[in-house]
Amino acid sequence: MFCRLPLFCITILSFSIAANAQTTFEQKIPGTTVTISMTEIPAGNFLMGSPANEKNRKDNEGPQMQISLDAFAISTYEVSYEQYILFQDKNSEPEPTIDAISRPSPPYIDFTQGMGKQGGFPANSMSPYAALTFCKWLYEKTGVFYRLPTEAEWEYACRAGSTEMYPFGKNAKQLKEYAWFYDNSDDKYHEIGQLKPNAWGLYDMLGNVAEWTMDEYDDNYFTKISNNLNNPFIEPNNIRALHTVKGGSYQDEPETLRPAARLKQNPVWNRRNPQIPKSKWWNTDAPFVGFRIVKPLKQPNKEEANAFYDKHLKE
Numbered sequence: 001m002f003c004r005l006p007l008f009c010i011t012i013l014s015f016s017i018a019a020n021a022q023t024t025f026e027q028k029i030p031g032t033t034v035t036i037s038m039t040e041i042p043a044g045n046f047l048m049g050s051p052a053n054e055k056n057r058k059d060n061e062g063p064q065m066q067i068s069l070d071a072f073a074i075s076t077y078e079v080s081y082e083q084y085i086l087f088q089d090k091n092s093e094p095e096p097t098i099d100a101i102s103r104p105s106p107p108y109i110d111f112t113q114g115m116g117k118q119g120g121f122p123a124n125s126m127s128p129y130a131a132l133t134f135c136k137w138l139y140e141k142t143g144v145f146y147r148l149p150t151e152a153e154w155e156y157a158c159r160a161g162s163t164e165m166y167p168f169g170k171n172a173k174q175l176k177e178y179a180w181f182y183d184n185s186d187d188k189y190h191e192i193g194q195l196k197p198n199a200w201g202l203y204d205m206l207g208n209v210a211e212w213t214m215d216e217y218d219d220n221y222f223t224k225i226s227n228n229l230n231n232p233f234i235e236p237n238n239i240r241a242l243h244t245v246k247g248g249s250y251q252d253e254p255e256t257l258r259p260a261a262r263l264k265q266n267p268v269w270n271r272r273n274p275q276i277p278k279s280k281w282w283n284t285d286a287p288f289v290g291f292r293i294v295k296p297l298k299q300p301n302k303e304e305a306n307a308f309y310d311k312h313l314k315e
Helices: 081-088 128-142 151-159 172-177 221-225 302-312
Strands: 023-028 035-041 044-048 065-069 072-075 210-216 243-246 294-296
Touching: 023 128, 035 151, 044 151, 065 151, 065 221, 072 151, 081 128, 128 210, 128 302, 151 210, 151 243
Parallel strands: none
Antiparallel strands: 023 035, 035 072, 044 065, 072 294, 210 243
């Protein structure tokens, strides 16, 4: 229920093969003790959208189309406060460094709902602009290009090979094993990674906090992408564009947590400016929305990466 540079240093910790056969690695944030777990997702094709006979299907979820995607890595968990606060609050870095990244000032509202910013809770209430700026900050730190997932990448990663209503099948009663939602959340988000992962080892893809995508929301998404089904992406026109939100949250009913479900960013979330000094681009009144990050396995060069951030973060 949504109401809702010198030389770069690339530090990658140990590689491992998870039980689900997906390659995982840890991206260290230089100058800190913090890492971000990443899971590699293979290139492939999948049926995106909801079949016409799927229960609770909405008009904006199809018709289903065969999508082709390049390989990428996606964060195994939703970005946590421990990771995000290093970007949000420069003084939180164990070894502060000088960088040219603009950052939000801490909000005057407690978006943690009293649970605090330690203990592995998902970061929340940032705008898509702030989430993408986190990616740019991480690029400046590591030399590795990161961004938000596209709608197609997000759904592909969430489904993990499933063609059913949920990644685990059709039985909504199993949802409580994989997701925090209205029935089991006690109306709050929970620590990341506490429930079962999907078949590709990704946690909390459904429920807990919903997640930003790179795409500008469009009711006619499937019509718009029909001429380009290879790595489809509806590019936002500017930072005021309303993005697509995926995954459902701790506030939602099971039908909102289907991989095919699509939600439009609501301008009401930005009605109040929860920050001093004022800057409506950083935070939202949306404790039910967070994000995870993507690393394309085919990395852009430095010029391409900077052009991408300049284009999508230009005010």
